Amino acid sequence: MSRVTRFAARDPGPAARIAGFMAHLRTNGLRLGVAETELALEALTHVEAAKPDHVKRALKAVCTGCQDEAERFDALFDAFWLDAGRVRTKAMPTRPQQPHRDVHSSRNVAGQLPDADGEGAPSAPEGSDAGEAESDGLGKLIASEVRNLARKDLRDLVGAEEIAEAEAVACRLGQALRQRRARRVAATRRGDRLHFRRTIRASLASGGEPLRLVKSRRPDRTLRIAALCDVSGSMSVYAKVFLAFLGGLMRSDPSADAYLFHTRLVRITEALRDKDTMRGIGRMSLMADGFGGGSKIGECLSQFADGYAKRFVNNRTAVLILSDGYDTGPPGVLGDALARLSRRGCRILWLNPLKGWRDYRPIAGGMAAAMPHLDLFAAASTLDDLAALEPELIRL
Amino acid sequence: MTWRVLQDSIAEAGYVASDDLAMALHLSLALGRPLLLEGPAGVGKTEVAKVLAAARGARLIRLQCYEGLDAAQAIYEWNYQRQLLTIRAAAEDGVTGRAVEERIFSEEFLLERPLLAAIRQAASPVLLIDEIDRADEEFEAYLLEVLSDFQVTVPELGTLSAVTRPIVILTANGTRDLSDALRRRCLYTYLDYPTREAELAILNARCPGVEARLAGQIIGFVQDLRRETLEKVPGIAETLDFAAALTGLGIADLNSDPVLLHATLKTLLKTQGDQAAITPEVTARLAGKAA
Numbered sequence: 219m220s221r222v223t224r225f226a227a228r229d230p231g232p233a234a235r236i237a238g239f240m241a242h243l244r245t246n247g248l249r250l251g252v253a254e255t256e257l258a259l260e261a262l263t264h265v266e267a268a269k270p271d272h273v274k275r276a277l278k279a280v281c282t283g284c285q286d287e288a289e290r291f292d293a294l295f296d297a298f299w300l301d302a303g304r305v306r307t308k309a310m311p312t313r314p315q316q317p318h319r320d321v322h323s324s325r326n327v328a329g330q331l332p333d334a335d336g337e338g339a340p341s342a343p344e345g346s347d348a349g350e351a352e353s354d355g356l357g358k359l360i361a362s363e364v365r366n367l368a369r370k371d372l373r374d375l376v377g378a379e380e381i382a383e384a385e386a387v388a389c390r391l392g393q394a395l396r397q398r399r400a401r402r403v404a405a406t407r408r409g410d411r412l413h414f415r416r417t418i419r420a421s422l423a424s425g426g427e428p429l430r431l432v433k434s435r436r437p438d439r440t441l442r443i444a445a446l447c448d449v450s451g452s453m454s455v456y457a458k459v460f461l462a463f464l465g466g467l468m469r470s471d472p473s474a475d476a477y478l479f480h481t482r483l484v485r486i487t488e489a490l491r492d493k494d495t496m497r498g499i500g501r502m503s504l505m506a507d508g509f510g511g512g513s514k515i516g517e518c519l520s521q522f523a524d525g526y527a528k529r530f531v532n533n534r535t536a537v538l539i540l541s542d543g544y545d546t547g548p549p550g551v552l553g554d555a556l557a558r559l560s561r562r563g564c565r566i567l568w569l570n571p572l573k574g575w576r577d578y579r580p581i582a583g584g585m586a587a588a589m590p591h592l593d594l595f596a597a598a599s600t601l602d603d604l605a606a607l608e609p610e611l612i613r614l
Numbered sequence: 615m616t617w618r619v620l621q622d623s624i625a626e627a628g629y630v631a632s633d634d635l636a637m638a639l640h641l642s643l644a645l646g647r648p649l650l651l652e653g654p655a656g657v658g659k660t661e662v663a664k665v666l667a668a669a670r671g672a673r674l675i676r677l678q679c680y681e682g683l684d685a686a687q688a689i690y691e692w693n694y695q696r697q698l699l700t701i702r703a704a705a706e707d708g709v710t711g712r713a714v715e716e717r718i719f720s721e722e723f724l725l726e727r728p729l730l731a732a733i734r735q736a737a738s739p740v741l742l743i744d745e746i747d748r749a750d751e752e753f754e755a756y757l758l759e760v761l762s763d764f765q766v767t768v769p770e771l772g773t774l775s776a777v778t779r780p781i782v783i784l785t786a787n788g789t790r791d792l793s794d795a796l797r798r799r800c801l802y803t804y805l806d807y808p809t810r811e812a813e814l815a816i817l818n819a820r821c822p823g824v825e826a827r828l829a830g831q832i833i834g835f836v837q838d839l840r841r842e843t844l845e846k847v848p849g850i851a852e853t854l855d856f857a858a859a860l861t862g863l864g865i866a867d868l869n870s871d872p873v874l875l876h877a878t879l880k881t882l883l884k885t886q887g888d889q890a891a892i893t894p895e896v897t898a899r900l901a902g903k904a905a
Binding site for chain 2: 249251253254257260261264265266271272275276278279280282283284285287288289423424425429430524529530
């Protein structure tokens with residue numbers, strides 16, 4: 219993979235270069251606005267701007283906003299300013315750049331963000347360092363064609379209208395899972411009825427006159443959804459439905475969380491939240507490198523239980539696993555992972571497309587090991603199946 | 615003041631800051647922006663604010679966040695009891711109506727909570743908003759107003775603007791995702807577990823009494839321990855406790871007394887599962903490697 223300096227020699231000054239760098243970061247998924255550009259320039263006046271490491275640290279503090287971004291920042295910085303560590307003897311000829319359609323731009327031109335114009339074309343996807351050393355010396359920033367053919371583009375699988383349809387289903391299911399009120403009432407500032415006991419107690423302070431009214435309501439006990447979707451080879455037939463469902467779920471529920479797994483686990487929450495649906499799916503397919511390959515469910519789930527689950531899963535979470543349960547790893551790993559996960563107090567739902575088959579029995583090693591830990595094991599291979607789950611979920 | 619100077623000045627106060635952190639602090643001071651620190655528990659996020667306050671001779675105002683924290687506890691509250699008493703007293707004196715109302719809604723009756731206190735100090739204080747991710751999302755929204763304009767609106771009084779800008783440090787360790795709006799208003803640094811060299815420097819700064827050889831062993835031991843599968847990975851505070859325990863027990867070499875060493879692991883392992891996972895054999899292996 220070759221990354222090259224993104225700034226053009228014809229840029230008039232430092233401000234333009236910083237703006238270019240910001241565009242470079244933006245195309246790589248960092249959410250930055252004009253205010254950040256301004257702040258970055260201001261920050262540079264407070265450091266020795268001629269020293270790369272000073273500048274890198276300063277811009278890192280300004281431009282990053284979460285751990286993930288902070289980890290990627292150094293590579294992005296080097297790619298833009300330091301030519302990814304390579305030394306070039308002469309300036310790069312300025313070529314008209316095509317917007318690379320297989321990276322961030324969406325297929326429907328209307329959905330393209332104004333700031334992601336062709337000039338600031340993005341760099342290679344994260345985690346693509348494995349193999350694919352593609353050094354044609356042309357400063358191409360994206361994955362090669364070969365690689366693209368080898369990888370299935372999820373956008374071929376999922377269309378915008380399917381997502382809209384799935385969104386409706388996901389929205390209903392999400393509500394069935396989430397909208398729940400506690401049974402007890404609690405005193406609050408704003409509520410639908412009076413909290414009588416508290417009001418009387420409070421009135422003592424004012425000589426028996428109920429000056430301060432205390433209200434009560436049943437607080438929300440919302441369930442968050444964390445969905446894990448298997449996209450290994452055996453699941454590729456169903457991937458379309460499930461991915462559309464995930465897309466819909468993420469768009470209808472701002473607190474939901476989504477992951478893909480095959481041989482490794484990828485968090486796709488951020489990508490699916492993208493306002494541009496197709497671009498979101500595009501970003502997701504870059505992340506889901508290895509789509510349609512083998513499956514290591516146990517390993518991925520234990521990675522989830524030890525990592526993300528610590529941050530995102532608690533007793534008010536429903537973990538939704540969409541998988542056929544064909545695991546290449548030892549079944550014990552899967553059982554242990556689910557046991558650890560359920561110890562966090564969450565509900566675990568497993569939707570298995572094969573369960574709809576006649577005579578299906580969960581006897582595949584992984585599935586059998588998982589069964590004791592599941593709160594709900596249901597069939598789901600089409601959107602209608604998913605929609606039919608609603609009453610089950612309400613009962614959960 | 616450059617960031618190196620800042621790094622040295624907080625090092626004098628006993629905090630070993632990484633270059634990233636020192637730069638972020640420097641910019642936060644220079645640009646007047648809040649600084650958001652994220653990282654696992656026990657890597658010294660809260661300590662940054664304390665040390666910064668000490669190094670600058672500023673007052674430290676701390677707001678510990680928790681689920682259910684609301685504006686009344688974080689920004690301001692009217693002193694209801696005093697207001698009621700004043701009304702009673704005024705009624706006995708025969709004063710009623712607007713005069714009383716104006717009186718009881720004056721600043722005299724306003725209870726300052728940390729956020730309001732922070733913007734009304736004569737000298738710029740360090741405001742530490744600890745574990746912001748524990749607070750509810752509504753509270754984050756209140757915080758946004760304070761952090762972007764450094765002003766607080768009290769409906770009865772009007773807008774109270776900052777006399778001096780506080781230096782704001784927020785910490786989070788990922789209980790929930792913070793909103794983008796909040797992240798955008800802050801400079802950001804991720805603090806991770808320190809490297810071997812950094813941790814040794816911290817140990818030397820905080821526990822100068824520990825001999826160099828033992829210090830090396832302690833750091834080696836803890837660094838290796840972090841690589842084991844643990845439910846709760848020990849932070850720097852735990853390392854310092856561990857060092858204090860060892861020196862307190864008079865252990866000069868980790869391998870000298872395996873039983874005693876294993877007993878001191880209580881300072882490092884804080885869950886029952888972890889204590890069960892690290893058996894005396896594992897302890898001995900780690901100690902042997904560290905020596």
